[in-house]
Amino acid sequence: MNTPRSRSFVADLLDEGGLAALETLERATREERAALLQARKDLARRVHAGEDLGLLPETADIRTDPDWRVAPPPADLTYRLVELATPATAEAAKAALAVGADVWVADLEDMLVPTPDRLLAAQQVIEETAATRTGDPAPGVTTLMVRPRGLHLPEAHVLVDGTPASASVVDVLCFLARSGRRLVENGSGPYLYLPKLESWQEARWWGDLLTRAEELLGLPAGCTRVSILVETVQAAYQLEEILHTLRDRVTGLTAGRWDYVFSHLRTYGHRPEHALPDVASFTMNTRFLRTYTELIVRTCHRRGVQAIGGPISLSASGPFDESVAMTHARVHRDKAREAAQGFDGAWALHPALVPVVRAPFEVRDERAGSGAQERLRHRDESQPEVVVDAHALRDVSTLPGSATLTGMRTALRSSLTYLTGWLAGEGTLTISGHIEDFGTVELARMQLWQWMLHGERFAEGPTMSVRLFDRMLEDEIALLRRRGAREDLLQHAVRLLRDSVLAEEPPPFLCTLAYEALVSLEGTAGTSAA
Template sequence: MRADRHHRQDTREDEVMETYPQALLDAEQLATLTDLERALREPRAALLRGRKEQSRRVRGGAELQTRPETAALRADDTWQVRRPPADLTHRRVELATAATAEQAKGALASGADVWVADLEDMLVPTSRRLIAAQEVILEVAGTRTGDPDPGVPTLMVRPRGLHLDEAHLEVDGQPAGASLVDTVTFLARCGRLLLDRGTGPYLYLPKVESAAEAQWWDEALTAAEEALDLPAGCTRVSVLVETVQAAYELDEIVHALRERVTGLAAGRWDYIFSHLRTYGDRPDHVLPDRDAFTMNTRFLRTYTDLIVRTCHRRGVQAIGGPIALAASGPFDDSAAMTHARVHRDKAREAKQGFDGAWVLHPALVPVARQPFAERDRRRDGGEEVGPTPAAPDVDDAPDGQALRDVSAIPGASTLTGVRTAMRSSLTYLTGWLAGEGTVTIAGHVEDFGTVELARMQLWQWLSHGTRLAEGPTMSTLLLDRMLEDEVALLRRRGAREDLLEHAVRLLRDSVVADEPPAFLSQRAYDVLLGLGEAEDEQQETAGAA
C-alpha cells in the first residue's frame, strides 16, 4: 500500500510513471539492482549488527582498540594503493553541495577541483528529489573529460550510508539498502558514459566504521561492475573518516580498498557526533558548546594527524574537513570575518600536511585554495613545509588515549549553547521535512550531520544533569520550557505547524530517551514517508468527495 501511495504522489507531482529508482532504470538494470540487493543484504545486516554489538561493549566499559591480527599489515611500509586517475591527482579544494540543478550550476562555475554531489546529509531523500538528483548527475557526467582542468571540477558522488534504507524499492518485502540503490543507479546510468569521456565513476563513501565495511563496499562495487559490464576496478572511491571506530582501522580500511581508494577526508562534525554517540554516557566525556571545539584540541588533532600520516604512508590524498560557515555578501563585515576564519582553518590544514580541503559554499573556494597554493609555491621554492613523516611504531597503532582525550577542551556548557542546539535542530528538521537539505542559521551551514551533533549534545547534557555555566542544571523541566520558547519563536517566523510538531517530537524523543537513537535521520525518514502518505490520503478523500 505504501509503495502504491508514493507511486501516485510522485506521478501527480512530477509527471513520472514510477518512483526512485524505478523511474531511472530499465528492466534489466532494475533486475540487476534487485539481484545485488539479495546477494548483499545479509552481509550488510551483519555489519549493522556488528555496529550495535560494539556499541554495547563500549557502553559496558570496553575500549576501542586496534586488531592484533592486523599488526603486521599496519607495520608493513611496503604496500601502497593503486595510483589515482589523472583527474583526481590535484584536489586542493573540493566543494560539497546537494545534487540539485541550482547547486550544480554554482559548483561547476566555482573553480573547485572536485564537486561532491551529495545524496546523503544535504539532500532530503524523497523519491522526487532523488530522481532529480540522479538526472543532474547524469547531465554533469555528460560534460566531463578526463583531462585535468583547474577550471572544471571532477564529479564525485556521495551515496547514502549503509545504515539507511530506500523505502521506494522493496525486494522480497523488505526495503533495499539506500547505499546500494544510489550507487548502482549512478553506475548504471553514468559509469560507461564517464569512462567513454576519459574519466570514470568516482564515489565518496560515508560513515564507514571498519575494514569489514570497506570490504563490503569493495565487493559490492566489484559485483556491480561485473553485472553492468563495466571494467573491473573502474569505480574509484574516497572515504569520509567520520566515525571514531574508523580511526582504529585506517590502515585496514585503506588496504581493503587499495585498488580503488584515492583519498581519506576528515568529516569533523560527524566525527564529533560519533564521539558523543560512542562515549556520551561517560561523565568524563561531557563536551562543552559546539563553538568551543577547535581542531587543535587533542582528540581532534590526534584524529586528523592520524589521517595525514596514514595517507602519506600509503599514497592516498589527505583531504581536510569543511568548516560549517556560510559566506554572505562580498563586502560586508560578516563575510570578511567568515573568510578570515576559513583561511585560518585551511592554513592550519595545509601546515598539518593535508593535500586539500572541503568547503560547503562556492564563494569559499578561492579562500580555501589560497593557503594550499602558498604552501605549494614555497615547496616549489625548496622550502621544507609541513610535517616530517615520523617512523612507525612496531605496529603503528593509533594512540587510543589521545583519541579519547577531551579533558583540555576550553569552554563550557551554557544556556546559549542549549538554545542554539535547540533552535538549529528545530529549524533544520522543520525545513528538512519541507524539502530543504541545508539551512543557514546564524552564519552556519547546517545539514543533517550538524543536527545529529546538536541533538546528541542536548541528550548528553540532560542525561548527566550538566550544570550550565549560568547556574541552572539541565533537566527535563528546563528542556521543555526552552522548547516552548523556541517553538513560539518559530511560529512567529511562519513555520508550518504540522511540520514543526513533527520536528519537536523527533528532537524531544531523541533527547529524553534513556538510549538515544544511533541516527535521528532514520526516524526522520519514517516521518517523511508518513507525510507523503497523509497527503495522498487527503487527495483521495478530496477526490471521493
C-alpha cells in the same frame, strides 16, 4: 517480484536490465549488510559496558608491513586543493561547476532530503554533469564525485522481496547505470565518497558491492574509485585496514570533523568523563581533534593516499562587508593550519569560499616548489610506522570551555529549525551564519541528550533538566510559528527532537526516524523496484 502500489522512482532511472541488476545486487549484499549493522550494535553494547575502542590485534601485520601502497589515483583526482560539497541539485551543480572547484561532491546523504522526486532529479543532474566531465587534470576542470547514502539507511520507496532496499545499493547502482559508462568513455570514471564507515569489514562490503555492480552493468573492473570520509571514532582505529581492504580503489581520506565529534558522543556519551563543553568553544587545534587529523595525515602519507581536510560550515553570502571579511579570515586560518599539517586540500560548503580555501594550499605548494603529483610520488618513499595514541583519540578532558545556556539554546534552535525545514524538503539551511545539514542535528541533539543524562550544570548556574529543556523548547516553537512554519511539520520535528533528547538510549541516527516521518507524510510506505 512485488506488485507495485505506485510507480517507483527507480523505474524512471533504470531500464529492465538495470532494474534486474538492482534486485540482484540488493539480494547479494543484504545478508552481509544486516550482519554489519548488528556488529555495530554489539560493539556499542560492549563499549557501554566499559570496553574501550582500540587497535585490532588480528590485523597487526597490515599495520606493520611497510611495503604496501594504494593504487595511484586517476589523473583527474590528483589535483584536489578544493572540493565543494553541495546537495545534488541543478542549482548547486551550476554554481559548483562555475566557481572552479577541483571536485564537486554531489551529496545524496546529509544535504539532500531523500524524497523520490529529489532522488530522481539528483541522479538526472549527476548524469548531465557526467556527460561533460573528462579526465583532464588541469586546474579549473571540475571532477565529479558522488556521496551515496550510508550503510545504515534504507530506501523505503524501493522494495525487493517485500523489504526496503539499502539506500547505498540504490544510490550506487543508479549512479553507475546512468553515468558510469559515459564517465569511463570520457577518460574519467565513476568516483564515490563513502560515508560513515566504522570498520574494515564495512569497507569490504563496499568493495564487494562495487565489484558486483560493475559486473552486472558491464563496466570495466575496478573503474569505480572511492574516497572515504573518516566520520566515526571506530574507523579512526582501523584506517590502515580500511585502506588495505580498498587499496585498488581508494584515492583519499577526508576528515569529517563534526560528524566525528557526533560519533564520539554516540560512542562514549554515557560516560560522565566524556561530557563535552559547547562545541563552539573548542577548535581543531585541541588535542582531541588534533590527534584525529594528524592520524589521518600520517596514514595517508605512509600509504600514498591524498589527505583532504574537513569543511568549515560558515556561510559567505551577501555583499562583502565586515562579517564576510571575518568569515574569510576564519576560513583562511583553518585551511592554513590544514595545509601546514600536511593535508593536500580541503572541503568547502559554499561556492564563494572556494578561492579562500584554495589560497593556503597554493601558497604551500609554491613555497615547496611541488604540486599534487610530486607530493604523491615523494610519498612512495619509505614512511615511518603510524603510531596510534588510543588514549589521545578519546581524551576530551582538556577541551576548553564549558556547557552554557547559550550553547544549549543554539543546539536546540538549530536542531528544531533544521528538522522542520528538512521535513519541508530543505536539505541545507543557513542558520545564524552557518550552513547546516543533517549532521548538525545529529551532533546537537546528542549533546543535548548527554547534558540531560548527566544533569550537566551550565556555566550560568542552572542544571540541565526536562523542565528547563521544555521551557526553551516552547520558546523556539513560538519563534518558528511566528516565522510561518507549517504546524504539522513543526509538531513532527518537536516530537523527533524531544524523544531523542529524553530517551534513555538515544537512537544511533536520528535521520532514520526522521526518514520514517518523511515517508509517513508522503502517505506511502514504498513500492517495488520494478
